[in-house]
Amino acid sequence: MRFITYNATNFRKIEYLRYLPESVKKEIEIVAKVIPFKTNNYVVDYLIDWENYETDPIYILNFPNRHMLSPIQYARVEEAVNKKWSKVELYKVINAIRMELNPHPAQQMTNVPKLNGETLNGVQHKYRDIVLFFPTQGQSCHAHCTFCFRWPQFTKELDLQFSMREIDKVIDYIEINKDVNEILFTGGDPMIMSPETLTTYIDRIIERKPAHLQTIRFGTKSLSYWPFTFLPEFSKEAEDMLSLFRKITSNGLHLSFMAHFNHPVELDNHVVQEAILNIRHTGAEIRTQAPVLNHINNSSEIWAEMWKKQVNLGLIPYYMFIERETGPFEYFKVPLADIYRMYNKAIKLTGSLAKTVTAPVMSASKGKVQIMGIVENPLDGKDYFMLQYIRHRDFNQTYKPFFMSFNPSATWVDQLEEVSI
Ligand SMILES: *Cc1c(COP(=O)(O)O)cnc(C)c1O
Numbered sequence: 001m002r003f004i005t006y007n008a009t010n011f012r013k014i015e016y017l018r019y020l021p022e023s024v025k026k027e028i029e030i031v032a033k034v035i036p037f038k039t040n041n042y043v044v045d046y047l048i049d050w051e052n053y054e055t056d057p058i059y060i061l062n063f064p065n066r067h068m069l070s071p072i073q074y075a076r077v078e079e080a081v082n083k084k085w086s087k088v089e090l091y092k093v094i095n096a097i098r099m100e101l102n103p104h105p106a107q108q109m110t111n112v113p114k115l116n117g118e119t120l121n122g123v124q125h126k127y128r129d130i131v132l133f134f135p136t137q138g139q140s141c142h143a144h145c146t147f148c149f150r151w152p153q154f155t156k157e158l159d160l161q162f163s164m165r166e167i168d169k170v171i172d173y174i175e176i177n178k179d180v181n182e183i184l185f186t187g188g189d190p191m192i193m194s195p196e197t198l199t200t201y202i203d204r205i206i207e208r209k210p211a212h213l214q215t216i217r218f219g220t221k222s223l224s225y226w227p228f229t230f231l232p233e234f235s236k237e238a239e240d241m242l243s244l245f246r247k248i249t250s251n252g253l254h255l256s257f258m259a260h261f262n263h264p265v266e267l268d269n270h271v272v273q274e275a276i277l278n279i280r281h282t283g284a285e286i287r288t289q290a291p292v293l294n295h296i297n298n299s300s301e302i303w304a305e306m307w308k309k310q311v312n313l314g315l316i317p318y319y320m321f322i323e324r325e326t327g328p329f330e331y332f333k334v335p336l337a338d339i340y341r342m343y344n345k346a347i348k349l350t351g352s353l354a355k356t357v358t359a360p361v362m363s364a365s366k367g368k369v370q371i372m373g374i375v376e377n378p379l380d381g382k383d384y385f386m387l388q389y390i391r392h393r394d395f396n397q398t399y400k401p402f403f404m405s406f407n408p409s410a411t412w413v414d415q416l417e418e419v420s421i
């Protein structure tokens, strides 16, 4: 299977686009100036129901639409395009709108550690037992999610490009930080790297493995966006990738494949199902995570169905996230109270092995905060949110339930006030 990408310049070649009126194609072109747009032949052929594209979750996940910008923002880009403004003028408009879309939420840039006085760009260390590594060649994805909070990485004009060529410095850092027992390869998507490139990183880790390093994680959407990566009958590279996984697990490291699934339809075809089996046969575990997104998966039935399918396929539900306030957040946002109630219903419908999921969780600047419930205080008859940090920059602050004011329309923890009861 040959990988064909479609973006703002060539997407009109997609044959199913005959289902879209011309006006919608123009809108895609306009919004794609601001929001990175990329999809591929697997997504287009296997995942999208083109006859119902307007409400199709995967279409909305990949194709920008005009509602992802405010009417004013949309009109500004539309004017610049229609009046054929110069590149420089157009760029000014685009960049100004991008800045309005909060490109760096939760102070992602502040967790970069130092080694012997040198800043380790390409590494983040926020929670004591795990470091994130952003390999240079893995800072892109097989397709782009329209909601993605890493979107500044995909727009070259902005400066956020975490990357580092040298795994050795990361291992030096882990060696002296004895609490670190996990390294998480992330991006973008590390599975976009060739097995050859990834092997150069992994071989160094295996050769120099500090005794306290136990787990390698890959944060990836490849099972949804390009499962052929794990099907040897389609390429020799897939066999090399699976061999690399076997090498990791046979060298005493746990390999946790953190798979991002937004909707059960991504689990429904034989290609992804075979890819899952092949990965599991290497000794790796597959854990799953995704944010709740309006227009895509904002329903307890969808989550219950997704978790049931995941459990049946041997996947381990891990996180249900709350979408960060970035990019087209206005379009995708769901209030915290609604998400909590939706989760509560979904987990009851699923039961059993899906209760490995931690949910719903916000990855905020202090840490990962979970909504544990909406509780009525008998003293004043009012509702409160009960929360806990399951991850906190300050290790001592984890797993301590606390209360915050209830606000039915709040969408992020910073809109609530802490209260003592
Ligand atoms: C989410 C996250 C991790 C991983 O945390 P787990 O709870 O172990 O999955 C690590 N570092 C950062 C900065 C994170 O946001």
Ligand code: SF4
Residues within 6 Å of the ligand: 140, 141, 143, 144, 145, 148, 149, 150, 151, 187, 188, 189, 220, 221, 260
């Ligand atoms: S796969 Fe992940 S990093 Fe890539 S575009 Fe989607 S959300 Fe962003």
